[in-house]
Amino acid sequence: MKRFPVVPTIVVALAVAVMIALGLWQLLERRPQKEAFLAQLAANPGRPAIAFPRFPDESLLFRRASAFCLEPVSMTRAGAGAAGYRIIALCRTGAEGPGLRVQIGTTRDPLGRVTWRGGQVRGWIAHAPDGQPLIATVMHPNVTREMMLVMERPAPGLFPNAPPSIEAVPNNHLAYAVQWFLFAAVAAAIYVIAVRRRGGTGTSPTLG
Known part of the structure; x- marks a missing residue:
């Protein structure tokens, strides 16, 4: 009976899970945070003038x-x-x-x-x-x-x-999320193809 590559499968599954988690983090947490930050920056030019801060504070941009x-x-x-x-x-x-x-x-x-x-x-x-x-x-x-x-x-x-322009502040978190999801999909597809080509023989598929 052909041996299924258990350990490599677990490793790849964990890697895919991490990539998906990173994509969800960019999409559900980092993106809303950046949108709220950009809304604050958009309002800053209309706020009263202040003394230039002694220490950096991103919330004071513009x-x-x-x-x-x-x-x-x-x-x-x-x-x-x-x-x-x-x-x-x-x-x-x-x-x-x-x-x-x-x-x-x-x-x-x-x-x-x-x-x-x-x-x-x-x-x-x-x-x-x-x-x-x-x-x-x-x-x-x-x-x-x-x-x-x-x-x-x-x-x-x-x-x-x-x-000052809000366009100068990048908001790429949606693109980052899509990239992580694509990485996960590609990694999973490559591994499935490798397993099928090996035919489940005694040799484990290569991860690299």
């Missing part, structure tokens, strides 16, 4: 805020799509804790000199560029990111910053 830059200590450029480059100043604030990053405007000149001496700044709260690869963002979606203040009026010689 909220209008103000701060005081005692002195810009460095300037960096970050990509801004069709707008060219964002100019981001790292400011000394005189307060304890991390410095303040301010996006002071955009430019299409990759090498142009920017002169800005700081002072009172007003605008809205956004994520600061962190150079984190996309795969890291997907694998660790809850990692707190640094915030910056995007000026509503650009520094002299620069173009205005793009206004």
Whole structure:
């Protein structure tokens, strides 16, 4: 009598169950959480302005805020799509804790000199560029990111910053759920085909 591959079947069944559970988690828990979060962010631009927070708080994205830059200590450029480059100043604030990053405007000149001496700044709260690869963002979606203040009026010689947009905050949880369900279906199908080809002989089907 042909021996049925019990252990490999259990392993594959557990793996499929985990994939289905991850898909349900993305669909039933993470997706509603993100939708509620996006609804909050959509309302933030209309809320009263606040002082720029000392520590990152994702719930304050797109909220209008103000701060005081005692002195810009460095300037960096970050990509801004069709707008060219964002100019981001790292400011000394005189307060304890991390410095303040301010996006002071955009430019299409990759090498142009920017002169800005700081002072009172007003605008809205956004994520600061962190150079984190996309795969890291997907694998660790809850990692707190640094915030910056995007000026509503650009520094002299620069173009205005793009206004805040909910479109900049991804909501891919439905796609993640579908991917996990597809992974589960493919894994199950491949294993069933492998078992049938082996014909239930004494050799267990390969898992890899």
